[in-house]
Amino acid sequence: MHPAWIEHRRSDDGELLGWILPEGDGFVAIDRLGHRRTPALEWTGAEDALEDLGLSYLADAYELRMVDGSWQRVRLTEVSTDGIRVKDEDWGDITVPQTTHTLPFPAPATLRPHGASS
Template structure:
């Protein structure tokens, strides 16, 4: 939570605001309600370059978060659990850049 005026703004673990200014109790409730489960969900990384690829024509890449701390966020290309898939990782600044976004419902079944 970040103090602001007479209240607090709730910040998620990716460094993104989750609320307007609220009181302490509302902030705690929001954090508890949100939990950590969203970190296990797939995300899209806009403009990701794959090995040897160029930025021209880069399209969103489906990724999974592998690590978060207050200096960086590490994601990997979603391999859907395939043990023989090549590992493609990206290190992003914290807070999360706008290029890392939640996956939309219409993108849920897109193979990267």
């Protein structure tokens, strides 16, 4: 996490939605994966962007680029500034051994939303 990032939490439950980064005369919304979500805006614009984004994107399917260059469908299991953990998609089958991968924070370009093209 960048030292200038300012936490932004939901007012109703205090859940961390992301950060706001002062940049020039404005503020940039940073999501929980450490990705910039807006250009520099007024403070309230950056707050509104994080509020509108929410956290539902964390439950979406993602893809992780493997060493051989292929893309593996994965799910986020843990997201923090200490690192990001994902597991290979198992479609809820408890008989399949779980394969996990630990990634740095912010999330690298080798992790993308499922179906996104590079």
